[in-house]
Amino acid sequence: MKPFDLERAKAGDPVVDESGDEYRFILHEPDALASHRVILFNTTTKTFSKCFEDGKTLNKYHPRLFMKPVKKTVYVNFYSDGSAAYHETEKRALECANHHAFASAVLVEIEL
Incomplete structure (x- = not known):
């Protein structure tokens, strides 16, 4: 907490x-x-x-x-170099994914 x-x-x-x-x-x-x-x-x-x-x-x-923990749902792109980037919408995550992404628009709940 x-x-x-x-x-x-x-x-x-x-x-x-x-x-x-x-x-x-x-x-x-x-x-x-x-x-x-x-x-x-x-x-x-x-x-x-x-x-x-x-x-x-x-x-x-x-x-x-x-x-109290505040939770937020985001969409994450994971890249082969070990990096990741999150986006507010699935559409935006898919638009930003490139050929280095090995997983795109993975739904993740994060705590802020």
């Missing part, structure tokens, strides 16, 4: 804990006690949680927060 990133959480990127519960960012107060500076809403349990700015919590049941 990707480490907790306060700026990404503030921008609305999804946050999860180690058990898979999802959170939505609510508030960041830099002047609060260190363990209360970030407030999030647990969309799974419908409760509020607080954490340090690095995503660590004092809650023994959900001790750490992470950025």
Whole structure:
């Protein structure tokens, strides 16, 4: 999992804990006690949680927060020299494939 990133959480990127519960960012107060500076809403349990700015919590049941992985589907061309190139669409992958490609427009799910 990707480490907790306060700026990404503030921008609305999804946050999860180690058990898979999802959170939505609510508030960041830099002047609060260190363990209360970030407030999030647990969309799974419908409760509020607080954490340090690095995503660590004092809650023994959900001790750490992470950025939820974002998955994207792409089409990859693999070349005989060991390189590869990905494209947003199958059509574009096929258009860009050349005679050195040994596999063209292979559907792959990547994590951003």
